[in-house]
Amino acid sequence: MQVKRSKNLLAILAVAVAVALPTTAFAADPTITLKVNGADITAFQGAPVLIEDGFWMSSLVAEDAGWSLTGDIYFGEFAGERAFIDYFLHAVGGSDITSFTLTLTLPFVHGPYTGLNSSHSSDITDGGAAQLATVAAGVSEYSFIHTALLDNTIVAGGEISKGCADNGLAGFTLTCQLPLTQSNLPVAPGGDGNLGVALSFTVSPHDKFSFNGNVSLVGAVVPEPTTYLSILAGLVGLFGVIVRRRIR
Numbered sequence: 001m002q003v004k005r006s007k008n009l010l011a012i013l014a015v016a017v018a019v020a021l022p023t024t025a026f027a028a029d030p031t032i033t034l035k036v037n038g039a040d041i042t043a044f045q046g047a048p049v050l051i052e053d054g055f056w057m058s059s060l061v062a063e064d065a066g067w068s069l070t071g072d073i074y075f076g077e078f079a080g081e082r083a084f085i086d087y088f089l090h091a092v093g094g095s096d097i098t099s100f101t102l103t104l105t106l107p108f109v110h111g112p113y114t115g116l117n118s119s120h121s122s123d124i125t126d127g128g129a130a131q132l133a134t135v136a137a138g139v140s141e142y143s144f145i146h147t148a149l150l151d152n153t154i155v156a157g158g159e160i161s162k163g164c165a166d167n168g169l170a171g172f173t174l175t176c177q178l179p180l181t182q183s184n185l186p187v188a189p190g191g192d193g194n195l196g197v198a199l200s201f202t203v204s205p206h207d208k209f210s211f212n213g214n215v216s217l218v219g220a221v222v223p224e225p226t227t228y229l230s231i232l233a234g235l236v237g238l239f240g241v242i243v244r245r246r247i248r
Contacts, residue, residue, distance in 0.1 A: 028107045030056050030075040030085070035101040036067060038139065046073075054078055066094035066206075075106045083108040083195050084216035091211075092127070093203035099139045100203070105149075105196040112191055114219035115184035118158035120146035121213065122177045127206030128170040135176055135209050136163035138200030145177075148215045149196035150189055157185045158215065163201065177211075184218065 030048045034041040044062035051057050055076040062069045071089030085104050122145070126133040137145055148158025164176040197215045 030104065030106040032058060032060065032073070033103045033105075034062055034069070035099075035140070036062075036064070036069075037099050044069075048073070048075055060089070066092075067098045067100075067203075068092045069100060069102065073104060075104070077106065077108050077110055079110040080220050082216050082218045082220065083110065083113070084214060085195060085197055086212075086214045087197070087199070088212040089199070089210070091201070091203050091209045093205050093207050093209075095205055097134075097205065098203050099201075101138050101140045101142070101198065101200040103149075103196060103198050105152075105194050107192070107194050108189075108217060109192045110220055111189050111193065111217070112220070113187065113189055113217035115217070116148060116150065116155055116158060116187045116195075117181055117183055117214065117216045117218060118146070118148040118155070118160060118185065118197075119179065119181040119214045120160040120177055120211065121179040122161065122209065122211035123173055123175045124164065124203070125173045125208045125210070126168065126171055127208060129206045130204070131170050131172075132165070132167040132204060133172070133174055133207045134163070134165035134202075134204040135207075136165075136202050137161075138202055140198075140200040142198050142200040145199065145201045145211070146213050147198040147200070148182075148185075149194075149198060150187060150217075151193045152196065155185060155187065157182050160213070165204075176209075187217070189217070 041062055046058040046060035048056040048058045058073040060071055060073060069091045074086040077083035085106050091100055124133045124135045137143055144159035145161040148155040160180060161177040164174060166174045195217055203209045
């Protein structure tokens with residue numbers, strides 16, 4: 001009978017240790033939504049594809065009526081490190097001023113995190129039609145071209161660029177936003193949630209807007225290996241006490 005009780009206690013201990021030790025889980029697939037001139041665009045190529053555990057890629061291609069939006073987007077979360085969205089994109093305006101709103105969202109599960117980084121850089125190239133290139137914040141609820149989001153809410157300080165405009169010889173390129181990183185903005189999300197970035201802008205007719213950037217959650221709060229060893233040692237000690245009491 002004593003042996004049976006000890007085995008039962010040992011089984012309970014094994015379950016407790018398994019619960020205490022870290023496990024690897026991955027978030028749901030990221031999402032991409034696009035509006036052009038206020039209309040939802042669903043017929044685009046490049047739904048996020050899982051490349052490996054915790055890492056997705058999209059080769060986005062959306063075009064119609066002279067406008068286009070193309071480029072690469074990367075989503076990922078590495079347990080104990082960070083969650084991120086990186087983008088490298090090009091937008092071309094149609095025959096009139098074209099408004100784009102692209103929203104990228106990554107569900108995360110390895111928080112909580114303590115900081116958020118937000119970066120964006122861009123330039124615009126004249127298409128030759130009017131020798132005038134203009135990009136501005138889009139027609140949407142967002143007042144900046146790049147807006148960091150956390151659980152679908154704007155992160156104060158994670159908003160970058162109001163756009164730029166200039167004229168010159170046909171085909172000129174204008175630097176619109178130099179690389180800029182808002183480092184370690186304090187945030188306090190829970191263990192899971194949604195990281196996002198809204199890219200909302202207008203492009204002048206036939207001109208090309210090239211832009212790239214990133215949002216990332218950093219400073220994941222995870223127990224150190226010594227913490228797990230302490231948990232394990234405590235459980236083993238508890239098991240020993242229980243066994244000794246049973247023997248008595």
